[in-house]
Amino acid sequence: MKKLLVLMVLAAAPAWAQTGRRALEAGTQRYLLADFQGAIPLLSAGLDPAAALDDRWMRGVQRLADALLVLRQDSLAATWLRWAARVAPDFAVDEEVMPPAVAQAGRAARAYVEATPPDRFGSVTTFEWGTTPRLPAEGAIRLAPANVPLSARIGADQFVRGGESRRLPPGSYQVVVSAPGYLPSRLTAEVLPGVATIVGVSLLPETAGFVYITARPWAVLSINGERIGYTPTAGHRVAAAGHALHLERPSGEVQDIPIAVPERGHVRVAWVTKRDATGDPRLDGALAALDSAQTERGVELLRSLLGAQPPLTTGRTLALARLA
Numbered sequence: 001m002k003k004l005l006v007l008m009v010l011a012a013a014p015a016w017a018q019t020g021r022r023a024l025e026a027g028t029q030r031y032l033l034a035d036f037q038g039a040i041p042l043l044s045a046g047l048d049p050a051a052a053l054d055d056r057w058m059r060g061v062q063r064l065a066d067a068l069l070v071l072r073q074d075s076l077a078a079t080w081l082r083w084a085a086r087v088a089p090d091f092a093v094d095e096e097v098m099p100p101a102v103a104q105a106g107r108a109a110r111a112y113v114e115a116t117p118p119d120r121f122g123s124v125t126t127f128e129w130g131t132t133p134r135l136p137a138e139g140a141i142r143l144a145p146a147n148v149p150l151s152a153r154i155g156a157d158q159f160v161r162g163g164e165s166r167r168l169p170p171g172s173y174q175v176v177v178s179a180p181g182y183l184p185s186r187l188t189a190e191v192l193p194g195v196a197t198i199v200g201v202s203l204l205p206e207t208a209g210f211v212y213i214t215a216r217p218w219a220v221l222s223i224n225g226e227r228i229g230y231t232p233t234a235g236h237r238v239a240a241a242g243h244a245l246h247l248e249r250p251s252g253e254v255q256d257i258p259i260a261v262p263e264r265g266h267v268r269v270a271w272v273t274k275r276d277a278t279g280d281p282r283l284d285g286a287l288a289a290l291d292s293a294q295t296e297r298g299v300e301l302l303r304s305l306l307g308a309q310p311p312l313t314t315g316r317t318l319a320l321a322r323l324a
Contacts, residue, residue, distance in 0.1 A: 021056070023045040024042070024043065024045075024046025024047070024056060024057075024060050025046075026046075027040075027041075027042030027043035027045075027064075028043070028060065028063065031063045031066075036067035036071055039064075040067050040068065040071075044064060045129070045130075046060055047061060047064070049087050049127065050127070053087070053091075057088075061091070062097075062106075064077075064080055065077040065081050065093075065102050065105060066098060066102045069105065075170075075171070076170055078105060078108065079171055079172060079190050079191070079192065080192065081093075081105055081106055081108075081109035082109045084109070085106075085110050086125075086190065087125075092110070093105075093107075113188075116188035118186070118188070119185045123177075123185055123187045123199065123200070124201070125187070125189055125197060125198065125199055125200075127195055128195065128196040129195055130194035130195060137193060138167045138170070138191075138193065139168060139192045139194060139196065140165045140167045140196045140197065141154055141165065141166055141173065141189060141191060141196075141198075142163075142164070142166075142197070143161065143162050143163065143165075143200075144162065144198055144199060144200035145163040146162055146200075146201075148179045148180075148181075148203070149161070149162065149179055149180065150178070150179050150201070152175055152199065153178075154166055154173050154174075155173050165196065168191045170190075170191050171191055172191075173188065174186070174187075174188055175189050175199055177201045177203065179203055181205060181206055182203035182204060183203060183205070183237065184203075185201045185203055187199070204237055204238070207239075207240050207263040208238060209239075209240050209262060209263065209266065209267060210236065210237055210238075210267070211233070211236050211238055211245075211259065212233065212235065212266065212267070212268045212269070212293040213232060213236070213245065213247070213270075213271075213293060214232045214269070214272060214291055214293040214295075215231040215232070215270075215271040215272065216272045216274050216291060217249055217251075218231050218250075219249045219255075219271065220249075221247055222246040222248075223238065223246075224243055224244055225246075231247070234296075235295075239261070240261050240262055241261060242259070243258070243259050243260075243261060244256065244257075244258055244259075245258070245259055247271055268292065268293035268294065269293060270292050270293045275291055276291075278318065282301070283305060283318075286298050286301035286302045286305060287319075289301060290302075290322060298322075299323065303323065305319065
């Protein structure tokens with residue numbers, strides 16, 4: 001009899017008391033029973049990315065989005081999907097399992113995230129998950145403190161200082177972080193109901209310089225061990241100091257190049273083993289400028305050539321591709 005009573009008490013525990021993976025499992029059960037109102041707070045409570053960004057987490061995001069879309073909360077569903085695509089770059093809606101509305105919303109969220117990348121200034125976004133009995137209607141953005149007097153503009157008219165928070169309705173917000181003597185950092189962050197989004201940045205001083213990197217065939221660029229992306233890279237800002245460039249091609253060929261960047265200076269690095277040649281000296285000159293990491297000059301020449309009348313015929317497709 002005592003064991004039976006214990007089981008009854010546990011079963012009667014309020015749904016909001018469950019957190020983490022238990023909440024995710026409970027929310028999944030409600031979702032599968034089409035209890036979407038009951039599933040939403042449980043699924044939301046179970047999606048803390050600090051646990052794991054695994055298959056269960058990804059399915060939980062998709063089920064939450066589906067439940068919100070069924071209840072005509074499209075804007076909130078879009079916010080959750082954008083957030084998921086931002087924190088997990090490999091997140092994608094399983095279009096064979098989820099309804100077309102979720103698949104379409106997932107594609108739109110991915111396109112939005114790709115169109116709003118952060119500045120490459122070392123911005124870090126973390127989250128504090130709420131444990132309140134009811135899912136609040138608002139979330140918050142908090143600007144992490146730093147050893148310089150930071151301030152941030154959130155959206156058009158909200159401002160916070162380092163260490164301060166601002167409660168906001170769920171949605172995507174443009175955040176600009178600045179400090180005297182430093183370059184501003186821009187990013188887009190999602191605010192989720194009941195969750196504190198914590199924005200931390202490492203600002204570059206105003207004396208930062210620029211690096212321009214060209215590699216043909218293309219390569220993956222890393223600076224001081226941090227992956228930057230694919231070449232060509234134009235106008236990437238770094239602190240005025242010494243840096244170690246690492247270039248790696250798909251073939252496995254690598255090139256390590258030390259550089260010294262002066263204050264507000266421009267450093268250009270080219271690693272070109274295959275050059276394009278069309279026989280047109282004007283076009284070849286423009287392509288050579290690009291291959292020498294003189295990006296602005298090469299772009300200017302290509303634009304002037306492609307805009308000339310009559311239009312170029314030889315190498316026009318190549319010129320358009322390189323301009324892009």
